[in-house]
Each structure stands twice: as structure tokens, then as C-alpha cells.
Amino acid sequence: ERDLxxxxxxxxxxxxxxxxxxxxxxxxxxxxxxxxxxxERRWDDVWFWxxxxxxxxxxxxxxxxxxxxxxxxxxxxxxxxxxxxxxSATGAxxxxxxxxxxxxxxxxxxxxxxxxxxxxxxxxxxRQSHPSSAGGPGIQVAYGVLATLxxxxxxxxxxxxxxxxxxxxx
Numbered sequence: 001e002r003d004l005x006x007x008x009x010x011x012x013x014x015x016x017x018x019x020x021x022x023x024x025x026x027x028x029x030x031x032x033x034x035x036x037x038x039x040e041r042r043w044d045d046v047w048f049w050x051x052x053x054x055x056x057x058x059x060x061x062x063x064x065x066x067x068x069x070x071x072x073x074x075x076x077x078x079x080x081x082x083x084x085x086x087x088s089a090t091g092a093x094x095x096x097x098x099x100x101x102x103x104x105x106x107x108x109x110x111x112x113x114x115x116x117x118x119x120x121x122x123x124x125x126x127r128q129s130h131p132s133s134a135g136g137p138g139i140q141v142a143y144g145v146l147a148t149l150x151x152x153x154x155x156x157x158x159x160x161x162x163x164x165x166x167x168x169x170x
Contacts, residue, residue, distance in 0.1 A: 005081070007109055009101065011088040014074065017066040020146050025060040034076075038068040043159035050164050061159055063146065085109065089116075092124045 025042070028035060041063040048055050077084075087106035092099055092114055101109040101124070116124040154160060 005083075006077070007083045007085050007111075008077065009085045009087055009089050009103065009106075009109070011086065011105075013084050013086050014070065017070060019066075020144055021064045021066060021069070022061055022144060023064065025062050028062065035064070035069060035072060038065050038072060039063070040065040043157070045155070045158045047158060047160050048162050049160065051166070057161065061161065089118075089123055 023031075028039075039062045043061045046057045046059060046061045048057060085103065085106050087103040089101050090104045091102040093102065094100075099111050099114050101111060101114055103109065114124060116122055118124070
């Protein structure tokens, strides 16, 4: 869409997204209004609970339909001329003029910019160790659960973003 040549490299394609993805509605509206019809569930009543007190957050949170988001983004990527390369990236080489992504199973890709979105297993990133790190970099993970409960512990229209209160026995 911005007159760039873009390649997506993945050892498997298409790849289903196994996780649940949620976002604040106002951020989705600003980021990509074309994804508004990919909303599976909406919560206008969102709560954060500390050990004792709760706070209602005055923002709407939505759960996205993963398959719809993947289909929409893939179609948009292909319409814009993006290329999917089914291969594994095994390394990168850099010189003054460009960078090269080394692939296993396909010809290397020469690029001006490489974005490695490999999660916690960065094949293309080499980090220097730091004296304060115990064996590697710190990694932040956000984890959410969409649960079906045997009994109702909160109003069905309420979403608990975080709940740090002690659990009670039944």
C-alpha cells in the first residue's frame, strides 16, 4: 500500500493463530477501522481488581475473531503485492548496501530492512549478554484466558482484565 516490496517468510503457511487476541476498541478504531467487523465479543464493563479494591476502566475491550483477522490481513497483504515465501530463515548477513535473509528451502532475500517477528525464539537476533541478566534477556508475555466457568463468579457482561484478589474456596 505504500509502494514497498514486502515478503513474509514462514516455514508453514497459512498458520492458524491459536491464541485469543483482544484490544481496546478505541485503539482498534485508530489502528485499522477495517478490522471492526472482526470483533467476536465486546465488553463495555471492564474491571481491574487489586487485592482489596476494584476499579472500573472506562474503556471498551474487544475479543477478535482470529480467523477473520488472518483472512482480512492476508487478503490485504496479497492485494498490496506482498509475497509469502514458505521457508525457514536461518540467518542474516549485512553489508553497507543491504541485508540478506538466508533461507532454508528458498533463495535468499535481499532487503533494505528486516523485521524479525519470531517471538521468543529469535533466529535473526544476536544479543550481547549483560552482567545483570541471568542467562538471557527478559521477556514479557501477556496471557489471557477466555474461560467457561461451572458457576458464575461475575456478571456475564463484565470482563476482568486483572484480578489479584485471593481465591476463595467453594
